[in-house]
Amino acid sequence: MRKHASVFAVLVLLLAVVPLRAQSPTVSQSELSAIHQIREEGFDPKTSKIMEIISYLSDVYGPRLTNSPDIKEAAKWTTDKMNEWHLANVHLEPWTPFGRGWSNERTSVQVLSPRPFPLIAYAKAWTPGTDGPITAEAVFAPITKEEDFAKFKGQLKGKFALTAAIPESPERFDAQAHRYTDAELADLATQPVLAAQSGQEDRIAQFRATREFQLKVQKFLLDEGIACWIEPSRSDDGTVFVQQGGGRDKEKDPPAPCRVAVANENYGRIVRTLEKKFPVTMLVDVQNKFYDDDLNSFNIIGEIPGSDKAKADEVVMLGGHFDSWQAGTGATDNGAGSAVMLEAIRILKTTGVKMRRTVRIGLWTGEEEGLLGSRAYIKQHFGDPNTEDPATHLIKVTPEHAKLDAYYNIDNGTGKIRGVYLQGNEMVAPIFNAWMVPFHDLGMTTLTIRNTGGTDHLSYDAVGLPGFQFIQDPMDYDTRTHHSNMDVYERIQEPDMKQMAVIVASFVYLTANRDEMIPRKPLPKAVPVRQFP
Numbered sequence: 001m002r003k004h005a006s007v008f009a010v011l012v013l014l015l016a017v018v019p020l021r022a023q024s025p026t027v028s029q030s031e032l033s034a035i036h037q038i039r040e041e042g043f044d045p046k047t048s049k050i051m052e053i054i055s056y057l058s059d060v061y062g063p064r065l066t067n068s069p070d071i072k073e074a075a076k077w078t079t080d081k082m083n084e085w086h087l088a089n090v091h092l093e094p095w096t097p098f099g100r101g102w103s104n105e106r107t108s109v110q111v112l113s114p115r116p117f118p119l120i121a122y123a124k125a126w127t128p129g130t131d132g133p134i135t136a137e138a139v140f141a142p143i144t145k146e147e148d149f150a151k152f153k154g155q156l157k158g159k160f161a162l163t164a165a166i167p168e169s170p171e172r173f174d175a176q177a178h179r180y181t182d183a184e185l186a187d188l189a190t191q192p193v194l195a196a197q198s199g200q201e202d203r204i205a206q207f208r209a210t211r212e213f214q215l216k217v218q219k220f221l222l223d224e225g226i227a228c229w230i231e232p233s234r235s236d237d238g239t240v241f242v243q244q245g246g247g248r249d250k251e252k253d254p255p256a257p258c259r260v261a262v263a264n265e266n267y268g269r270i271v272r273t274l275e276k277k278f279p280v281t282m283l284v285d286v287q288n289k290f291y292d293d294d295l296n297s298f299n300i301i302g303e304i305p306g307s308d309k310a311k312a313d314e315v316v317m318l319g320g321h322f323d324s325w326q327a328g329t330g331a332t333d334n335g336a337g338s339a340v341m342l343e344a345i346r347i348l349k350t351t352g353v354k355m356r357r358t359v360r361i362g363l364w365t366g367e368e369e370g371l372l373g374s375r376a377y378i379k380q381h382f383g384d385p386n387t388e389d390p391a392t393h394l395i396k397v398t399p400e401h402a403k404l405d406a407y408y409n410i411d412n413g414t415g416k417i418r419g420v421y422l423q424g425n426e427m428v429a430p431i432f433n434a435w436m437v438p439f440h441d442l443g444m445t446t447l448t449i450r451n452t453g454g455t456d457h458l459s460y461d462a463v464g465l466p467g468f469q470f471i472q473d474p475m476d477y478d479t480r481t482h483h484s485n486m487d488v489y490e491r492i493q494e495p496d497m498k499q500m501a502v503i504v505a506s507f508v509y510l511t512a513n514r515d516e517m518i519p520r521k522p523l524p525k526a527v528p529v530r531q532f533p
């Protein structure tokens with residue numbers, strides 16, 4: 001028995017040691033001491049700047065709709081700060097074309113009778129206003145199919161039109177904010193093997209048909225001469241999700257009427273009152289401005305030059321989108337990501353930790369309209385996912401493509417980092433696994449081979465460059481803040497923000513000092529049309 005026990009003990013020892021050996025590369029003592037400095041600078045309330053940055057970006061300069069006067073002022077504040085921190089090569093890099101700018105100057109929406117009450121209401125972007133205060137009747141005109149147009153022809157002139165059904169308000173008991181559980185993270189770490197998907201084309205066709213019908217309704221309402229289109233939001237509890245209602249291209253996009261999104265609870269009350277045959281009178285005063293003088297937008301760039309002559313022309317990037325929608329202040333989407341990246345590069349510069357490669361921040365605009373800023377940047381610098389190189393039959397890339405090491409992105413709200421989406425790049429897993437070890441105590445433990453969509457790392461991935469979005473706790477991002485009037489400073493969690501800035505700064509630091517660049521997936525083939533999920 002004793003002999004068996006000692007053999008068993010040796011086996012256990014071996015098992016315990018072998019995985020540690022297999023886990024190389026590890027983080028070195030000197031790297032750990034740099035990470036210590038980064039943590040001190042990022043966590044100490046006396047030195048952290050992250051809540052000040054996010055407050056300026058949201059409270060003072062938000063919202064930051066692309067090409068609005070707000071975003072231009074926000075960019076000026078940001079580049080001033082970057083210069084104050086002594087970053088190098090700070091500049092706005094123009095890209096074109098985006099389209100005209102838009103801003104909302106005033107929104108006042110009231111029901112006057114039969115019972116007066118104020119509405120929680122927001123103008124849809126790129127729509128015209130009311131041209132002064134208008135008092136008129138509200139009309140419930142449900143238009144869901146072609147035959148409905150005839151029913152309401154000639155009845156809507158000068159009226160406020162409510163065409164949507166009252167959205168459902170299902171009972172809700174779950175907490176709206178959520179952190180990943182251990183079980184959810186374990187599930188996220190597995191690779192799902194999917195069968196061929198069916199029904200995808202049907203869904204796309206259905207989406208197109210709905211969109212086309214919606215444009216028909218819009219044209220009908222405009223031709224009928226309504227005063228304003230009053231629409232419900234998909235959420236509840238006074239939260240209103242609002243995006244655009246008109247187009248940025250004055251020449252090509254169909255014209256839109258005044259369009260206002262209102263809280264479900266307000267919308268429902270008006271419709272139920274009208275259904276009981278009480279006339280409802282409303283007062284609507286919406287002032288919107290268009291800016292046609294400059295149709296171009298910009299990305300915000302700044303650098304810390306590399307300290308090693310042999311590697312300084314290689315670049316590690318960190319970034320996120322700077323623009324937002326207009327109803328809140330763009331605090332979680334994506335003031336949070338912008339503030340994290342700014343704080344991360346400030347920490348790296350202030351601590352003076354040595355970095356062999358050049359580190360570059362890129363804050364993008366036009367993300368909400370289709371990753372436009374980062375796509376333009378990729379095309380200007382690295383390659384075009386839509387153009388084939390005749391020699392290789394793969395996408396055409398620039399010489400700069402060989403020098404971009406990796407890109408790290410934050411754009412999923414205020415929730416802290418729990419891991420990294422590898423975007424299908426297995427080769428990087430052992431590296432990131434080792435780099436996560438110093439952050440296990442901050443809740444970062446999970447790598448997933450899966451892709452995540454919807455934001456600017458995809459622009460890098462599309463040209464075969466290592467672009468990564470971190471796994472973040474969901475919090476109340478999808479339920480409450482993302483694209484809503486509740487996307488505000490109060491939904492920002494300070495400990496999460498600090499954790500993200502420290503981890504991003506450390507990952508950038510480790511990348512910038514690694515002997516080799518981050519391994520890449522093979523260069524993709526050119527795609528005829530940009531396919532961004």
Ligand SMILES: [Zn+2]
Nearest residue numbers: 321333334411
């Ligand atoms: Zn976003």
